[in-house]
Amino acid sequence: AAQTAPDRIKQAGKLVIATFPNYAPITYKDPGSNTLTGFDIDLGEAIAKTLGVKAEWQEIAFAQMLPSLQTGRVDMVMAGMSDLPTRREVADFVDYMTSGAQFYTITALANEIKSPADLCGKSVGASRSTNWPQQIGDWSKANCEGKGKPAITVVGTEGSVDARTQLKTQRLQAAVQGNETLPYFQKLEPNTYVPLGKAFTQSLVGIPFTKAEGGLRDAVKGALEKLQADGTYDQLLAKYGLQDNALKPISINKGE
Amino acid sequence: MTPMIVALDVRKTFGPLKALDGVSLEVARGEVVCVIGPSGSGKSTFLRCINQLERIDGGAIWVNGELIGYRREGDRLFPLSDREVARQRLASGMVFQRFNLFAHLTVLQNIIEGPVTVLRRPRPEAVAEAMALLERVGLADKRESYPAELSGGQQQRIAIARALAMKPEILLFDEPTSALDPELVGDVLAVMRDLARGGMTMVVVTHELGFAREVANRVVFMDRGRVVEQGPPATLLSNPSHARTREFIAAVLP
Amino acid sequence: MTPMIVALDVRKTFGPLKALDGVSLEVARGEVVCVIGPSGSGKSTFLRCINQLERIDGGAIWVNGELIGYRREGDRLFPLSDREVARQRLASGMVFQRFNLFAHLTVLQNIIEGPVTVLRRPRPEAVAEAMALLERVGLADKRESYPAELSGGQQQRIAIARALAMKPEILLFDEPTSALDPELVGDVLAVMRDLARGGMTMVVVTHELGFAREVANRVVFMDRGRVVEQGPPATLLSNPSHARTREFIAAVLP
Amino acid sequence: MSGPAVAAPGGPAGVSPYEIAHLTHVRPKHYGRWIAAALVLAAFAAVVKAFVEGQIAWAVVGQFLTASAILSGLVNTVAMTVWAMALGVALGVLFAIMVMSPNPVLRWLARFYIWFFRGTPLLLQLLLWFNLALVFPRIGIPGLIEWRTVDVMTPFMATLLGLGINQGAYTAEVVRGGILSVDPGQTEAAKTIGMTRLTTLRRIVLPQAMRVIIPPVGNEVISMVKLTSVASVIQYSEILRNAQTIYFANARVIELLIVAAIWYLAVVTVLTVGQHLLERRFARGGRTQPRPEAGAEGAQA
Amino acid sequence: MSGPAVAAPGGPAGVSPYEIAHLTHVRPKHYGRWIAAALVLAAFAAVVKAFVEGQIAWAVVGQFLTASAILSGLVNTVAMTVWAMALGVALGVLFAIMVMSPNPVLRWLARFYIWFFRGTPLLLQLLLWFNLALVFPRIGIPGLIEWRTVDVMTPFMATLLGLGINQGAYTAEVVRGGILSVDPGQTEAAKTIGMTRLTTLRRIVLPQAMRVIIPPVGNEVISMVKLTSVASVIQYSEILRNAQTIYFANARVIELLIVAAIWYLAVVTVLTVGQHLLERRFARGGRTQPRPEAGAEGAQA
Numbered sequence A: 001a002a003q004t005a006p007d008r009i010k011q012a013g014k015l016v017i018a019t020f021p022n023y024a025p026i027t028y029k030d031p032g033s034n035t036l037t038g039f040d041i042d043l044g045e046a047i048a049k050t051l052g053v054k055a056e057w058q059e060i061a062f063a064q065m066l067p068s069l070q071t072g073r074v075d076m077v078m079a080g081m082s083d084l085p086t087r088r089e090v091a092d093f094v095d096y097m098t099s100g101a102q103f104y105t106i107t108a109l110a111n112e113i114k115s116p117a118d119l120c121g122k123s124v125g126a127s128r129s130t131n132w133p134q135q136i137g138d139w140s141k142a143n144c145e146g147k148g149k150p151a152i153t154v155v156g157t158e159g160s161v162d163a164r165t166q167l168k169t170q171r172l173q174a175a176v177q178g179n180e181t182l183p184y185f186q187k188l189e190p191n192t193y194v195p196l197g198k199a200f201t202q203s204l205v206g207i208p209f210t211k212a213e214g215g216l217r218d219a220v221k222g223a224l225e226k227l228q229a230d231g232t233y234d235q236l237l238a239k240y241g242l243q244d245n246a247l248k249p250i251s252i253n254k255g256e
Numbered sequence B, C: 001m002t003p004m005i006v007a008l009d010v011r012k013t014f015g016p017l018k019a020l021d022g023v024s025l026e027v028a029r030g031e032v033v034c035v036i037g038p039s040g041s042g043k044s045t046f047l048r049c050i051n052q053l054e055r056i057d058g059g060a061i062w063v064n065g066e067l068i069g070y071r072r073e074g075d076r077l078f079p080l081s082d083r084e085v086a087r088q089r090l091a092s093g094m095v096f097q098r099f100n101l102f103a104h105l106t107v108l109q110n111i112i113e114g115p116v117t118v119l120r121r122p123r124p125e126a127v128a129e130a131m132a133l134l135e136r137v138g139l140a141d142k143r144e145s146y147p148a149e150l151s152g153g154q155q156q157r158i159a160i161a162r163a164l165a166m167k168p169e170i171l172l173f174d175e176p177t178s179a180l181d182p183e184l185v186g187d188v189l190a191v192m193r194d195l196a197r198g199g200m201t202m203v204v205v206t207h208e209l210g211f212a213r214e215v216a217n218r219v220v221f222m223d224r225g226r227v228v229e230q231g232p233p234a235t236l237l238s239n240p241s242h243a244r245t246r247e248f249i250a251a252v253l254p
Numbered sequence D, E: 001m002s003g004p005a006v007a008a009p010g011g012p013a014g015v016s017p018y019e020i021a022h023l024t025h026v027r028p029k030h031y032g033r034w035i036a037a038a039l040v041l042a043a044f045a046a047v048v049k050a051f052v053e054g055q056i057a058w059a060v061v062g063q064f065l066t067a068s069a070i071l072s073g074l075v076n077t078v079a080m081t082v083w084a085m086a087l088g089v090a091l092g093v094l095f096a097i098m099v100m101s102p103n104p105v106l107r108w109l110a111r112f113y114i115w116f117f118r119g120t121p122l123l124l125q126l127l128l129w130f131n132l133a134l135v136f137p138r139i140g141i142p143g144l145i146e147w148r149t150v151d152v153m154t155p156f157m158a159t160l161l162g163l164g165i166n167q168g169a170y171t172a173e174v175v176r177g178g179i180l181s182v183d184p185g186q187t188e189a190a191k192t193i194g195m196t197r198l199t200t201l202r203r204i205v206l207p208q209a210m211r212v213i214i215p216p217v218g219n220e221v222i223s224m225v226k227l228t229s230v231a232s233v234i235q236y237s238e239i240l241r242n243a244q245t246i247y248f249a250n251a252r253v254i255e256l257l258i259v260a261a262i263w264y265l266a267v268v269t270v271l272t273v274g275q276h277l278l279e280r281r282f283a284r285g286g287r288t289q290p291r292p293e294a295g296a297e298g299a300q301a
């Protein structure tokens, strides 16, 4: 019973989901076929199927997703969105994946920078619409300033793409992006990027719902649990090389 | 027979300046009146008031017996709306010193613009009449030209044809030849002479005293916003009674 | 004494049109020459060639003995640069039909602009001389006015003062009074008469035959880009030898 | 004063320099210009070479130039430019007339519109239209016919309103300038043949104002082509957004931007040509007054 | 034709309707306008009320209005507007003169500049400047003095070049229009007092062209204030970017945009006032030719 969708959704026969295809391999457009692809897309389709409705995808800029949820333009969001306390003021999150912030640099600088500890006093960038810039600062306080070394200069870039371009022009000496996405770019541009150590934070990725949609939230949670039980979830993780990011069991509003 | 134009104690001020300081004048049907006077004496302003390009501040003007620009209610005069003023303007046509032909329209389009857009006449009829008018001013072959392609004298004759196309009862001319080269003045005066002979009521502000002498029924001399003196051209131009008039005529005649 | 201006077989075409079709003319130092002729006969074009507002296509012009607009090398004439042409223009001043005062400058600024910017005279000197010129044209009290605040006659007198401020050896006038109200013409002609008496070399395109008769040493009649006839005013204006001249004079004189 | 010798056509009294009157007039050669041209071309070639040899994969540019996502984005960009400009010009003319109206209510309303929409960032305006449901959850006539605001405010609709209304405020200023540039004598002449204020504007003043209005509006149309890209935040899928979506996946940033630039240049080239044709069309009849010093024939007007 | 009776001043032969000549002229009352004004105000109040009551947290707006990130962004926005506009106007004047030059090399160079920079998206231009290092890793005179391109191309520098050079292309068209609008008689008069082409432009033509140039350039300055926000992609921290940085963290999108809008409106208001003052300053001396039908006194020019 938990996985039945609210009547409104069943009548419409569709689940309207916002995504923004700028986050390979979670959600992106395949340049060849120009179709939406990625782990979130496959998972969203599976959730809709479990609930007995169709998934309808709307492409919405990241910053516009929560307002679109509030205006009722979309029912939920699947775009690798982190479950953060500030975001929980307006939405409830069903967490379905973990994500870690990962330092990396380019091959040209790999001799100079071998581990995260070498980053003190350097410029490190990350997409400004995420909480990574803040996390880099926290890391620097603990691991650079805390040990009497110069602090990292944190640069908020327009997006992860921009961070990678600035790395290539050596405006930045390192960058941070989610450990779920880095392998994709290592494969896309071989011999370019070098990860530095392991992910230095652990956060939860979730699907937000408005506070008024408790019914739908629980239905989706139920659907996800069912997909984990029948193995679909693991199969999809494997398809995109994301086994390290599995979150079991599904939780609600557990992100920090 | 009611006079065509009656102006009674007309006043018009621009800020502190009294451009018209109580002008009274009657013009009979078919009469040709020439207005002369020094620069700034209010000649243009008076014509513009008759045609309601300016709204008067005092006095009243009747055209063809109809009070213009205002509607009487009890003891007070209320201004008419834009639409009613536009209707009243149809009684008079105006020809300007600088021609003011519509620069983006050909000669023919200039002439039929009013009949077609304002009077809602069928286009072919308007064109036929426009061609007759162009014949009359001697410019039928210029119908596809744009104003900028014509000489000043040609432009002014087109301007007259444009005014005539509206079939007005009065034609007002404001120094119609003073922007023309001397050689081109003659053609325009010829057209005006022709109109006067045809019985058109005309008020002409001009410095062409020769024309006034020949064509006008009456000459009016204005100075400082007032009518100083008026009378038949022979009397007023050759033997004016006021000193100011004498002075002016001496200055203008070479 | 070399003549002030020598024009020899001057030709100027605009596309297919021969605006000047071989004009030859000499003007002596201190002479006043009036040029008359119908519209389009090339009078303005000729003045503009003397002042290098147009570059001539054939023939040559000397001003004060100096070949203008070209430099001779062997058998060929090479055009001068913008800077050299500007220097040569200083020999002549020009007064236009439409005055062309600098609209954004006051009367005084209009007059000192040339002396200060082009001749690099110290400002106080230029101002003192400008004031003397303004006295001479009777407009000292208007020095702070903008051109738009002046009557046409006043603007034209300022234009003359502006030309004089450059201390030219020749003054060229292109119909200086034809854009003026008849009452305002007198003042401008008075200033010009005064200049002529002072010995200034002047070439005046004009329709004011009265002025020509009184002031000119010689009158030149042009038609279709050629000089048809020239001579002392008394002869040419009263007893012209060519039919075309007679026709023109009959049309212009009222 | 010596009486002048009347010069017989052909030559004056044998003064030697005057003989040159019949020499050849030489057209200037301008060697300097050709050297300058060569230098400019060389510098240009150097820059092009640097770009060709720089870290840019030109094969990728070629490959995506006609990708279907790029082409459909191009169509959306052009379509939105056309619609938003149409709305902008209509509103611009309307508010320019209002701001010059004798009626103070209309005048102040128009002033407020111009101030407000020129004064707020386009991004905010787009987001406000897109998220109008935050303020008005439903629109229509209550009880009679109503829609959910989010269903009406599609990305297309919100973009159209946002761009069009914003553009209208700028265009209003341009149109006002154009109307002021028309010789007031034209309005007076129109009045004397009995036209009302609005007919005069429509038939006489606006057609002549076009000459002054077209160049700045041309600038604005060209800006608009590129401004549509701001609408990508509310998911209008124009060309730049589609190019970005591709580079998000394949990391070819500069290459995809060059693809977009090539198409933008193509569109702008077409628009520039169109603008020149329109300018020529409205130059018909030329200026109201002949150029100063021009012959009365007006051949050179 | 009957000889006319000469009307003695004071009144004609007792025709009754003529008596009304001495009645009071009433100024129109315009009740309709007041009703319209009331309706407009009511509608306006309703919209404001809807916004106040909508899902917008006005307390957040108040709280961030004077936040230091917002204020420093404002300073950067205004500073960049001033610098980029200065560069844009300088380039605009230069290229307008070049495009009208008799020298064909200069003319084609200027045409290319205008076509290229109007034709490519600003975003691309900014990214190209910012990432110039991809093409030219070092700049300077090889061997003598050299810098790493990324050290020279700071976000400020790249934004300034991108916005200024882009703006120059648009301004060139506006300046060209302005120069064309000046009566050619002014240039001729300047020539006759011996001025060269450039002196004439500087002393006579450009000051008079200002009247036509200022309104569209005013539009462009106001656009520029908001265009600076495009530079956020290359990390220039102007007001909108700083507002975004805040809402990325706290998800108060509309509220922060309203904060930015309030400051933009303030800046635009100041600019509009400045524009009107400048317009008045350059209106000095008025039009070259008096209005048609105006008295020679020109009091109304």
Ligand SMILES: Nc1ncnc2c1ncn2[C@@H]1O[C@H](COP(=O)(O)OP(=O)(O)OP(=O)(O)O)[C@@H](O)[C@H]1O
Pocket: B014, B017, B019, B037, B038, B039, B040, B041, B042, B043, B044, B045, B046, C181, E293, E294, E295, E296, E297, E298, E299, E300
């Ligand atoms: N719209 C206006 N605003 C202010 N003053 C005006 C206006 N129209 C005319 N005047 C002034 O009113 C007075 C009378 O002007 P009007 O044009 O009627 O004179 P006029 O006799 O036609 O002179 P002219 O022979 O120079 O045409 C002049 O002093 C003029 O400056």
Ligand SMILES: Nc1ncnc2c1ncn2[C@@H]1O[C@H](COP(=O)(O)OP(=O)(O)OP(=O)(O)O)[C@@H](O)[C@H]1O
Pocket: B181, C014, C017, C019, C037, C038, C039, C040, C041, C042, C043, C044, C045, C046, D293, D294, D295, D296, D297, D298, D299, D300
């Ligand atoms: N810049 C030009 N381009 C083309 N044709 C021109 C130009 N300037 C003059 N013309 C033509 O050259 C001929 C001579 O013109 P010009 O102005 O010298 O005559 P004008 O004798 O001064 O006549 P007006 O008395 O009308 O001033 C005319 O047919 C005129 O149209």
Ligand SMILES: [Mg+2]
Pocket: B043, B044, B045, B174, E293, E295
């Ligand atoms: Mg007048």
Ligand SMILES: [Mg+2]
Pocket: C043, C044, C045, C174, D293, D295
């Ligand atoms: Mg001439």
